[in-house]
Amino acid sequence: MSADLQNRAAQAVEMAKAAGADDAWATASQGRDVEFEFRDGALEKVKDTTSRSLDIQVYADDRYSNHQTTDLSPERLEDFIAEAVAITRALEPDEHRRITSAELFAGRPSDDLDLVDPTVAEISREQRLKWCESLDRVATDHERVISATAGVYDGTLNSASASSNGFVGSHAQTYCWYGSNITLRDEGDKRASGGWYAGGQHVDALPAPSDVARTGLDRALARLGSEKGPTVKTAMLVDAQVAGSLIGRLLRPASARSVQQGQSFWADLVGTRAFSEKLTIVDDPLIPRGFGSRHFDSEGISAKYLPIVENGVVRNLYVDTYYGRKAGMKPTTGSASNRVIALGNHSLAELLKEVGNGVYVTSWLGGNADSTTGDFSLGLRGHMIENGEIGPPVGEMNVTGNLKDLFGQLELVGNDVYPYSQTLSPSLVFGGVDFSGV
């Protein structure tokens, strides 16, 4: 598999060179994906697919372009690549457009990342059905259930890259996820819904389907009788499962691209104490079984441990080769691997106690943030926190503020990391946050 893809990538690079490119970078990928969806006691959907594609980046006369095709028949591929080179030549020259310097390929780690479980390829139809049935049973046994959909998603991804300046590398990983979404009858026409999924590269590391479904059902039950929350300035406890997306919004403009384009509130923050000293974020590409683990990034830069924020002080940004060259910044990597938030020492129950009264956010609904200013406003659902305990469910609320200020108000960090994500965050507590509701 890997040798096949490696050859295909190398051939594409040769075709580009033959068509007149100065340099080229190609990636050949192939994947198998299987989905089973099971609803209310019966199999509803089976999808079983094998897909492939070829990506090529072309450098010619200080010009650059990138192209992707799923049509790999040899003669049309040759035409496609010749056209790609011609497109490149029709652009304007830009001295910063260069293929990744071979120096950045050096020192590639060889750690065993343990991203492939060979048993994934052997999961049988019967096994998937059994998982579906056991997920389904937990949900449909409940009297309030209107509908429950259980899903199993598994597959394998393989890719190989080659470049005209000597890069050769491949990546493989498997995945298997299952869980369910459950809808319950609530007051009037309203439905309460919730769900939970567990997943990873390795089948044997997954919790039992019945436990996963139970968590999903509990999350749906927790929404029953939800009412609109208050307009109030108070503490916000963000559950570990949804803290990652808030961290994602914070980090979105933490890149050379955003800074160079004048669209980042991180522009002058490197080296400064910009956030609460409770905040430490590291990009760590070498975590075994990590969802973002890798030996090299999409430009071929060898994977390295990269501190982004240490005790509130900004240490590094995500810097790719092009915008790094333009902005005069040394490349780190242009794309996140595993983003790890340093843990505190409080359990969720302890965080609730510490907060006393406030809002516990368990899911976001819409909203956005302005990368240039950091201004944000997000819809949310969750619970009131009353006397250190989880109180009644609330929804139809917004939280509004500025991301830089918000992460300055980070007061407590939990030890309860949500594991099923590329961003490994625990629950977070912020002080003095503006909520709007009734």
Next chain:
Amino acid sequence: MAVKRREFLGHMAAGSAILTMPAFLQGCGVQSATAVSQATPENPFMTWFGVNQATAARVMSELTARGADASDLYFQHTRSNSLRLEDGIVSSASSGIQQGVGLRVVIGEQTGYAFTEDLTMPSMLAAARTASAIASGNAVAAPQAFNPLGTGDLYTTTVPWSNVGIDQKLPVLKFVEEKAKAMDPAIEKVAVYWADADERVMIATLDGKLVTDHRPMTRLTVVVTAKRDGEVQTGYSNIAAREEFGWYSEERILKMVKEAVDRTMIQFEAIRPPAGEMPVILASGASGILLHEAIGHGMEADFNRKGTSIYSDMMGKKVAEPFVTVVDQASIPRERGALNYDDEGNKAGRTVMVENGILKSYLHDQISAKQYGLGPTGSGRRESYKYSPMPRMSCTFMEDGPHTKDEIIAAVDHGIICETYTNGQVQIGAGDYTFYVKNGWLVEKGKVTAPIKDVNIIGNGPESLKRITMVANDARLDTGGWTCGKNGQSVPVSQGIPTVLVSNMTVGGENVS
């Protein structure tokens, strides 16, 4: 690595759906330098792959060998191109070919699905056998020949995008940059993103239809960054349609550029409104996002046949004032959400979801239409051959009402006007939905007093419909490049609305006491 990590959020967020605007960060593709313009044949499947009636019949027969109520072959070839101007240079282009065939078997509510990108007979037959595994009955009679339906005329073009070279497009990007920069000395950076695509689909169905559709698409986006007294602000605008190169008139481009500059510069003066409940005026056009989130998704019949939508038991009931009529219509020429045929090969048309305040019709795909005993509404859509279709919106809008914009503003003592948006989302079961307001205005004592920015608005679908107390006579469709995401599939959509007053919504804001 270039491997796309699988996105599980799509699955995990089932029961919620999102609408987004700022797609300019992703390359959508461009092609064809003049030197090598290789025209794409009108029906590349027949020409390039020898897929003819007999081939389709053979594959269909394999696909339905274990039984089927319905089945289809969805052939697709999409050539997409994009260009990027940053820092005064058009220094990056992308292009893509997405080609494959999706094979689907439907039995009752069950679906078997497979696709292949290798359009040879052995690969297609293997995929057909995989998809057919959902069934366990006897073969049904597959058609030996298919009946080609007439091609639609909603977005006919004279010059396909494959015949438009970079030498023609490049000056457009330069023009946008030049005009934007000239509009205000505070403007430091201008980025321009171009996208065009020719999508060709051929759908063969078990009931013998053969549908072909050429679906052009283009979008132009400008992003402006300005600096004043050390403060930086960014704003943008874009226009999109199923159109050809000639659509980009100087007037149309200048209007877009002015919008982007105005939206950027006003932010230096804009404030965050006070937080809490208040009357909300939705300006005409892009505010159709309210309809998309508050009612549109909840009316998609897959949610209703499963009983998971808050609208599941409301058919025929009064949901709004008599002057509220909400429509989803694919048959609007050249709109981004327009379609001649849906992705199941049914003629796409007009579905009145709410008529004079009464809930009238869901949006159906074949599976739900059959379950409800109704004809299809032509709302079965899919992102590509990689996905099975489901009920989706196309162009969603509200018809004119009896009031005027001035009357509506005069009626508000303390509230806001929402004007531009970046994204929205809905939670189907509870009916809670949100949209993010990028630019708007504060209204005090019936007068517009100050610009506002960056607030999320949240409401409940059926409650908001009831609270639409005034509807003006200035309905228009937005020309922006909206993309709707549901269960991991993205499709282009349009939306529109006249100026509307919602008597009470929750506005995200600051200065909570």
